[in-house]
Amino acid sequence: MIIPLDLIALFFLVVIALAAITVRDLLAAIVLLSAYSFIIATVWVEMHAVDVGFTEAAVGAGATTAFLIATLARTRRWEKR
Amino acid sequence: MLEWLIAEVFAKYNYWVSIVLMLIGFYAMIAKDNLMKKIIGLNIFQTAIILFFISLGDVSIGGWGGGVTEPIVKGALPWETGEGGAVYANPLPHVLMLTAIVVGAATTAVALALVIRLHEEYGTIEESEIIEKERERELP
Amino acid sequence: MRVRGKGKEHGQEQKHKRDVIVTTIARLMIPFIQMYALYVMVGTEGAGGGFQGGVVFAASFVLFVTAFGITRGRRRLPESWNAALSSLGLYFYAGIGLLCIILSLFSAQYLNYGALPLWEIIGRPETRGLMITFVVEVGIAITVMAVFTSIFFDLAWKGEEDKEDNKEEGGE
Numbered sequence: 001m002i003i004p005l006d007l008i009a010l011f012f013l014v015v016i017a018l019a020a021i022t023v024r025d026l027l028a029a030i031v032l033l034s035a036y037s038f039i040i041a042t043v044w045v046e047m048h049a050v051d052v053g054f055t056e057a058a059v060g061a062g063a064t065t066a067f068l069i070a071t072l073a074r075t076r077r078w079e080k081r
Numbered sequence: 082m083l084e085w086l087i088a089e090v091f092a093k094y095n096y097w098v099s100i101v102l103m104l105i106g107f108y109a110m111i112a113k114d115n116l117m118k119k120i121i122g123l124n125i126f127q128t129a130i131i132l133f134f135i136s137l138g139d140v141s142i143g144g145w146g147g148g149v150t151e152p153i154v155k156g157a158l159p160w161e162t163g164e165g166g167a168v169y170a171n172p173l174p175h176v177l178m179l180t181a182i183v184v185g186a187a188t189t190a191v192a193l194a195l196v197i198r199l200h201e202e203y204g205t206i207e208e209s210e211i212i213e214k215e216r217e218r219e220l221p
Numbered sequence: 222m223r224v225r226g227k228g229k230e231h232g233q234e235q236k237h238k239r240d241v242i243v244t245t246i247a248r249l250m251i252p253f254i255q256m257y258a259l260y261v262m263v264g265t266e267g268a269g270g271g272f273q274g275g276v277v278f279a280a281s282f283v284l285f286v287t288a289f290g291i292t293r294g295r296r297r298l299p300e301s302w303n304a305a306l307s308s309l310g311l312y313f314y315a316g317i318g319l320l321c322i323i324l325s326l327f328s329a330q331y332l333n334y335g336a337l338p339l340w341e342i343i344g345r346p347e348t349r350g351l352m353i354t355f356v357v358e359v360g361i362a363i364t365v366m367a368v369f370t371s372i373f374f375d376l377a378w379k380g381e382e383d384k385e386d387n388k389e390e391g392g393e
Binding site: 055059063066067073076 | 372
């Protein structure tokens with residue numbers, strides 16, 4: 001574990017998670033969730049869990065984002081308040 | 082007191098970040114009105130739990146310090162290195178969480194199918210409007 | 222009703238606004254993504270990687286659909302193929318298990334790879350499990366690819382199906 005990289009990545013994780021549940025544009029929220037998945041994949045690779053990191057980069061950041069955007073194309077983009 | 086604080090609180094910051102992420106996801110699942118936001122909260126909740134388990138498996142948090150390697154055993158066994166072997170991360174939580182990621186993707190797909198069906202039925206993906214329309218449908 | 226009308230509009234708009242940069246980059250990228258998926262599947266010496274390779278392979282189909290539209294994507298990978306491929310991987314896995322029983326003349330258990338007489342063909346006894354692992358990995362990857370593309374098509378499908386629905390409703 002590389003402690004400075006870990007601290008920076010975890011800080012950005014919390015910031016991006018807060019932004020993803022706060023922003024009103026759902027497409028932006030989904031893209032922020034994709035960025036969240038990539039950063040957490042980095043965290044897992046530097047925590048010596050390489051297989052989990054690779055699977056998260058493929059499934060979490062790739063397939064789940066594609067599913068969410070495909071759903072968003074059939075529903076509406078903006079969140080009402 | 083300070084030593085206890087450093088050893089038990091600050092040195093295990095991974096667990097605190099995991100708890101914070103879990104609460105963020107839980108808040109989104111409970112308080113947000115939009116169903117897509119609820120699914121995003123579900124994903125954040127899932128990754129927070131996986132972060133907790135991977136932190137359990139990473140032995141460098143528990144005081145081993147540096148020199149920890151990936152759990153790839155080739156060339157790291159005690160009779161291969163000759164000096165007691167290498168300390169590697171516990172691979173059991175990795176395997177468990179690999180399954181959890183796959184199940185999480187399937188759960189997200191099912192939730193998205195339900196969201197599409199609800200949007201076809203009610204024309205909206207806001208939870209309060211769906212409940213309102215359901216009440217209107219039942220009343221007359 | 223409003224939803225279907227919107228979907229039809231969107232489909233027409235999609236057909237007219239095909240961006241040349243996106244299609245060219247997709248044409249360039251898709252073979253490399255599929256080669257990378259094959260590398261992840263069977264490229265390294267050892268077990269593991271079937272699921273991830275299948276997901277990367279499914280991502281290439283997702284890129285194809287994003288660039289060229291869902292009707293062309295469905296023409297490339299029809300639904301009947303999807304159903305066949307998603308069960309083919311299971312047959313690979315179960316067939317290897319049955320092959321262990323048959324080739325050892327009913328003396329070994331199900332999925333007992335060591336009983337296969339493959340080491341006479343390959344030569345090195347330590348690699349006899351490897352070829353079998355390759356077959357199992359490819360089977361897992363085919364199933365995962367078929368299931369993930371099927372989920373993506375089902376979530377994103379709103380082209381001809383909607384037109385047929387409108388025709389039926391208009392007839393009524």
